[in-house]
Amino acid sequence: MTPLVPMKPLDGPGGYLRWKESVLLRLHTLGVARVLSVDRPFAAGDEATAKNWDHDDAICRGHILTTLSDRLLPDYARIATAGDLWRALARTYDVDSRRAWRDRFDGFEFHHKAPGDVLLEEMAHAEALGVAAKLPDDHVASALCGKLPEVVGTAAVARPDAEIGMSVVWDVARRVVASDIGPEWLWKTPETDDEEQGGYYLDGPKPPGQSTGRRERGEHGHVARNCRRRGFVRA
Structure with missing residues (x-):
């Protein structure tokens, strides 16, 4: 497996852009970035695909949370899916119009x-x-x-x-x-x-x-x- 590049935890707006690009690199390296934009499948008879999505989502969400500072982690740990977590962070820090x-x-x-x-x-x-x-x-x-x-x-x-x-x-x-x-x-x-x-x-x-x-x-x-x-x- 390709070694993951160490990351400085996100702790405020000043480091958001570097954090965002670093997290995306890590998630693509792990092959789980798709869950940020693809909804969980609910089609009947597609249980295997749904389980695979759940697995990737858990990995993706976990890596995002582990790259947050101790100060920010409690504010976002409550969010259930990686996609919702990603969008919540963007809503907070990606505000340049x-x-x-x-x-x-x-x-x-x-x-x-x-x-x-x-x-x-x-x-x-x-x-x-x-x-x-x-x-x-x-x-x-x-x-x-x-x-x-x-x-x-x-x-x-x-x-x-x-x-x-x-x-x-x-x-x-x-x-x-x-x-x-x-x-x-x-x-x-x-x-x-x-x-x-x-x-x-x-x-x-x-x-x-x-x-x-x-x-x-x-x-x-x-x-x-x-x-x-x-x-x-x-x-």
Whole structure:
């Protein structure tokens, strides 16, 4: 039998998501997760199937209860079936609404001057907020382009070869970070004059003395600092 992964007991809302996913992994490993969504069979002459369901339900319920803290166990031990127990816990702790996720997504801001590796981590978090809010992929991408550094956001919306989407944003962001751009270049803004800014290509800083004409025209692979961003609309 596959060894079961140790779990931290659920003791409040802060650990619910990790607890939920860990319990589901355990129940699927044991082959009893079906009783969470399948009712007990009551058809006449199907006694063997009913007994098998009762067996799986007892195992499933027992594993859920053993992963609750001593503080929570008395509140839920009274519930007779695994499915009812699972739904009772979700009713208590799985309360994040779509509106709440949308508010968190709209209020998200990247940490200004953060290095590239932190930027990618924050992108993943922001994308997850958008998915939880059930926002369309193109809206999530457009909204994040308005929050990302200019060198990423403007280049993503200016891509001529693809519709704006998170795959495009990720491609541009990863290329920028892979070029070892420092925070001082990553967070340059259009308000900085040409002498100070110098320009930045997706492959690295603009070589000294090189014309910025192509970059300012928004050609592929360059940042058009004055390019009008497309698609920044609220869903």
